[in-house]
Amino acid sequence: MPTKPKKERYEIDPDDGLPRELVGEWVAEKHLRLQHYIDISRAARRKFNGNSTFIDLYCGTGRARIPDSNQVHDGSALVAGLEAAKHDPFGKMYIADLDELNVSACATRLERSGLGNFENFIGPAEETVSIITSKLNKSGLHFAFLDPYNLMTLPFSVIRTLANFPRMDLLIHFSMMDLQRNVSFFMRSGRLDHFAPGWRNHVDQNARNNVKVQAVFQYWCNLISELGYKDPTYQAELVKGTRNQPLYRLVLASKSDIGKRFWGEVSNVTAQTRLPF
Numbered sequence: 498m499p500t501k502p503k504k505e506r507y508e509i510d511p512d513d514g515l516p517r518e519l520v521g522e523w524v525a526e527k528h529l530r531l532q533h534y535i536d537i538s539r540a541a542r543r544k545f546n547g548n549s550t551f552i553d554l555y556c557g558t559g560r561a562r563i564p565d566s567n568q569v570h571d572g573s574a575l576v577a578g579l580e581a582a583k584h585d586p587f588g589k590m591y592i593a594d595l596d597e598l599n600v601s602a603c604a605t606r607l608e609r610s611g612l613g614n615f616e617n618f619i620g621p622a623e624e625t626v627s628i629i630t631s632k633l634n635k636s637g638l639h640f641a642f643l644d645p646y647n648l649m650t651l652p653f654s655v656i657r658t659l660a661n662f663p664r665m666d667l668l669i670h671f672s673m674m675d676l677q678r679n680v681s682f683f684m685r686s687g688r689l690d691h692f693a694p695g696w697r698n699h700v701d702q703n704a705r706n707n708v709k710v711q712a713v714f715q716y717w718c719n720l721i722s723e724l725g726y727k728d729p730t731y732q733a734e735l736v737k738g739t740r741n742q743p744l745y746r747l748v749l750a751s752k753s754d755i756g757k758r759f760w761g762e763v764s765n766v767t768a769q770t771r772l773p774f
């Protein structure tokens with residue numbers, strides 16, 4: 498049975514009768530960066546001639562509105578699919594989410610947007626990642642967008658499974674706000690073990706909160722580097738909210754050199770200075 502939309506985070510979109518999420522205004526920047534990645538990777542997709550995929554393990558409903566405004570945004574799967582379709586479409590898209598209702602809404606919106614070439618799955622990312630990767634071609638070009646609300650729903654096993662593929666770029670939403678608020682609890686409760694296995698040998702539990710936050714982030718980036726990715730720390734930038742509070746870092750992990758191009762061209766994007774593409 499699909500669950501009902503949670504009142505505080507979802508509403509029904511009057512345009513299509515499907516649930517849409519209510520999100521902070523920073524969603525625009527996140528999607529702009531996603532769109533930019535799809536844009537600059539199009540030549541590579543062309544070379545792979547249909548043997549390319551987009552994987553969205555936390556796909557959401559496919560549409561969101563910023564509260565107290567009329568600003569409505571496509572969700573990540575639509576942003577990615579529509580941008581790729583302009584030039585070099587993905588050979589296949591895979592979407593998944595823990596929430597059945599979200600998957601269903603996102604799938605319907607993809608279809609209605611002419612992006613019917615996808616498969617969808619319901620479940621926690623640590624399960625759907627295995628199902629989806631079992632369908633991927635080892636010699637293909639793959640790109641996974643990992644956009645959880647909070648860090649504990651992104652166990653490191655998800656990244657490790659994706660990293661088994663030689664050409665699997667990752668764009669990861671890392672909630673600094675979540676870590677800032679909860680790092681001590683995550684450590685005490687043992688929950689950090691799934692997110693950043695081995696952290697106990699690298700992070701001082703008695704350090705100040707900010708020091709712990711930076712150390713965990715750095716250690717997690719190092720874990721990704723050990724999987725063959727190039728310097729994800731360097732490619733991470735902190736997005737701040739309207740009150741200058743740290744919100745998230747978007748981390749691009751790639752085994753090719755696309756990362757430098759990506760951040761070089763896009764790192765100064767803010768809500769005020771949009772890139773013209």
Ligand SMILES: C[S@@+](CC[C@H](N)C(=O)[O-])C[C@H]1O[C@@H](n2cnc3c(N)ncnc32)[C@H](O)[C@@H]1O
Pocket residue numbers: 554555556557558559560561571572573574593594595596599620621622623644645646650651
């Ligand atoms: C930030 S929203 C995704 C927004 C979407 N990527 C976008 O940009 O339009 C996070 C999503 O993760 C889903 N979620 C929560 N826990 C999850 C888990 N363990 N595995 C997969 N999805 C999960 C939620 O239902 C929610 O739809």
